[in-house]
Amino acid sequence: MALLDRDGVLNVDTGYPHEPEKLILIGGAAAAVRRLNETGRLVVVVTNQSGIGLGYYDEAAMDRFHAAINTAFAPEGGHIDAFYFAPYHANAVIERFRDPDHPDRKPNPGMIIRALSDFQVDPRNALLIGDRDTDIIAAERAGVRGYLFPGGDLDAFVASVLSTEDGKN
Numbered sequence: 001m002a003l004l005d006r007d008g009v010l011n012v013d014t015g016y017p018h019e020p021e022k023l024i025l026i027g028g029a030a031a032a033v034r035r036l037n038e039t040g041r042l043v044v045v046v047t048n049q050s051g052i053g054l055g056y057y058d059e060a061a062m063d064r065f066h067a068a069i070n071t072a073f074a075p076e077g078g079h080i081d082a083f084y085f086a087p088y089h090a091n092a093v094i095e096r097f098r099d100p101d102h103p104d105r106k107p108n109p110g111m112i113i114r115a116l117s118d119f120q121v122d123p124r125n126a127l128l129i130g131d132r133d134t135d136i137i138a139a140e141r142a143g144v145r146g147y148l149f150p151g152g153d154l155d156a157f158v159a160s161v162l163s164t165e166d167g168k169n
C-alpha cells in the first residue's frame with residue numbers, strides 16, 4: 001500500500017483547496033500515481049480536512065474535489081483507490097468535528113491504521129509520502145515507513161522511494 005498525503009503532494013496546497021476548477025496538480029503527480037499503481041500497490045490518500053470542521057466547505061464538496069483528482073489522473077492511467085479524511089479541528093464550528101486531538105487527525109495515525117485494516121495490509125508492506133513532519137510522525141506511529149517529499153517532480157521522487165523500498169526487500 002502507498003499512502004499519500006494530498007495537499008502539497010498530489011495537488012498544490014492553495015489553502016483549503018476544494019473547488020475542482022481550482023485543482024492544480026503537482027508536477028509528475030499523475031505519472032507518480034500510475035507508477036505506484038503499476039507496482040500492484042493500493043494507492044490511498046490520507047488527508048487532514050479541518051476545513052470541513054471549520055465550515056469552509058462540506059464533505060460533498062471534498063468528494064467532488066477528489067473525483068476531480070481521479071479525473072485528472074485518468075488520461076495518464078493512474079487512479080487513487082481510496083480516500084480517507086479527518087475533518088476534525090480544535091476550533092471546529094461543527095460540534096461533532098470539534099476535537100483538539102482526534103486520533104484520525106495527523107500526526108495521529110488513525111486514518112493510516114484504518115486503511116491498513118480495511119485492506120488487510122501489514123504496515124511493513126506500506127509506505128507513506130507526505131510533505132510535512134506531521135505526515136511522517138503519523139506514519140511512524142502506525143509502523144509505516146514515511147518519506148518526506150521536498151517538492152519538485154513527484155514522479156521522480158516516487159521513483160527514488162521505490163528504489164529505496166526495493167533495497168529493503
Ligand SMILES: [Mg+2]
Binds near residue numbers: 006007009130
Ligand atoms: Mg500536505
